[in-house]
Amino acid sequence: xxxxxxxxxxxxxxxxxxxxxxxxxxxxxxxxxxxxxxxxxxxxxxxxxxxxxxxxxxxxxxxxxxxxxxxxxxxxxxxxxxxxxxxxxxxxxxxxxxxxxxxxxxxxxxxxxxxxxxxxxxxxxxxxxxxxxxxxxxxxxxxxxxxxxxxxxxxxxxxxxxxxxxxxxxxxxxxxxxxxxxxxxxxxxxxxxxxxxxxxxxxxxxxxxxxxxxxxxxxxxxxxxxxxxxxxxxxxxxxxxxxxxxxxxxxxxxxxxxxxxxxxxxxxxxxxxxxxxxxxxxxxxxxxxxxxxxxxxxxxxxxxxxxxxxxxxxxxxxxxxxxxxxxxxxxxxxxxxxxxxxxxxxxxxxxxxxxxxxxxxxxxxxxxxxxxxxxxxxxxxxxxxxxxxxxxxxxxxxxxxxxxxxxxxxxxxxxxxxxxxxxxxxxxxxxxxxxxxxxxxxxxxxxxxxxxxxxxxxxxxxxxxxxxxxxxxxxxxxxx
Numbered sequence: 001x002x003x004x005x006x007x008x009x010x011x012x013x014x015x016x017x018x019x020x021x022x023x024x025x026x027x028x029x030x031x032x033x034x035x036x037x038x039x040x041x042x043x044x045x046x047x048x049x050x051x052x053x054x055x056x057x058x059x060x061x062x063x064x065x066x067x068x069x070x071x072x073x074x075x076x077x078x079x080x081x082x083x084x085x086x087x088x089x090x091x092x093x094x095x096x097x098x099x100x101x102x103x104x105x106x107x108x109x110x111x112x113x114x115x116x117x118x119x120x121x122x123x124x125x126x127x128x129x130x131x132x133x134x135x136x137x138x139x140x141x142x143x144x145x146x147x148x149x150x151x152x153x154x155x156x157x158x159x160x161x162x163x164x165x166x167x168x169x170x171x172x173x174x175x176x177x178x179x180x181x182x183x184x185x186x187x188x189x190x191x192x193x194x195x196x197x198x199x200x201x202x203x204x205x206x207x208x209x210x211x212x213x214x215x216x217x218x219x220x221x222x223x224x225x226x227x228x229x230x231x232x233x234x235x236x237x238x239x240x241x242x243x244x245x246x247x248x249x250x251x252x253x254x255x256x257x258x259x260x261x262x263x264x265x266x267x268x269x270x271x272x273x274x275x276x277x278x279x280x281x282x283x284x285x286x287x288x289x290x291x292x293x294x295x296x297x298x299x300x301x302x303x304x305x306x307x308x309x310x311x312x313x314x315x316x317x318x319x320x321x322x323x324x325x326x327x328x329x330x331x332x333x334x335x336x337x338x339x340x341x342x343x344x345x346x347x348x349x350x351x352x353x354x355x356x357x358x359x360x361x362x363x364x365x366x367x368x369x370x371x372x373x374x375x376x377x378x379x380x381x382x383x384x385x386x387x388x389x390x391x392x393x394x395x396x397x398x399x400x401x402x403x404x405x406x407x408x409x410x411x412x413x414x415x416x417x418x419x420x421x422x423x424x425x426x427x428x429x430x431x432x433x434x435x436x437x438x439x440x441x442x443x444x445x446x447x448x449x450x451x452x453x454x455x456x457x458x459x460x461x462x463x464x465x466x467x468x469x470x471x472x473x474x475x476x477x478x479x480x
Contacts, residue, residue, distance in 0.1 A: 318456025
């Protein structure tokens, strides 16, 4: 069995060197297919399991003396002149017996870093890199140029208003690793536990952040990661004699939080945005039961296949964006985002000098690990009960949605919020940025929902200025 697993690891590294949302590659759907087939065989998923199994036991805390200084980045290769903030990156061990360590990158604020809040960013997948995708493609301080070797500043980086911590989670994602191969067979519960252990140890390494306001943000399958980690933090804050984490709020973008609404919302979005025909949409509505325990029929499979064929060759993480091709190299999309950016990041992060400057183990870095998704062990059908607990806890809970995303579209988010049955405090209205509509917002009881106009799945990539404006409002606790 061990030999077979290692062979599969090797095979996966050959097959799954894929960009997040690249042509035909959909890490979220790959995991969901596996989880749905498991439920159809054994339909006894209990959404309370995440809470029960996350009951507190003291976590490993390792010695951190001198590690902060060792993690400081002197300079990234190709970094623009005049960079005026501190950067750190390295590993935090979360299980010394297994040799399991998670990689992080911290971009501190150029101004007010000693008082600005600490924000954790998590990419989804599951299996996709928070550093490569989140920091280098979305909200981090730099973009990789088409020459694959130099960086340019991102003037709308989120570290302008917060100290941003990017975590590669779970082990096997990005630069994170384990010396025990079976650790790559993981799931929601272990990911939350490891992320919590990471934070406790990281705060020992960076004690100046222990009392700082702390927020968690992310997107897509982080719709599972973030609520579960936030719930675990709040639970452990009550009963631990270890570090109390000063969690103030969460914000999840284009969030996969409920499987039923993720499906119904996606196909309704396809139909309403002229991607599938009336006949295909009607076939899905009439033949597909996406509820938990719903029977998957042959007819439903057939119509879903027709929808996929009708969708054809579009980048459905941003339905109006051009694809990366030899003719589009360096050509920005309508949102001024270069569709080949992921190729530049891939080349840059696989440069030995770059990996050395990041204090990373020399590896073949991938945007997403198909291996992680293929062996994903546990994923509740919905995390809405967890979100309801967080809404009742008093922390700030925001959902935001780029409105040109077809993967986890704005319709899915709205359907999921309807399931929460929370009352409206501030009715739907347009929020403005530089004289134009930046998106729309509605304030619910203990929940805020914001759309970002013209943004796909990766909001800070496609609409960086509007993304930063939304994020600043979130930190201020004010509707945009």
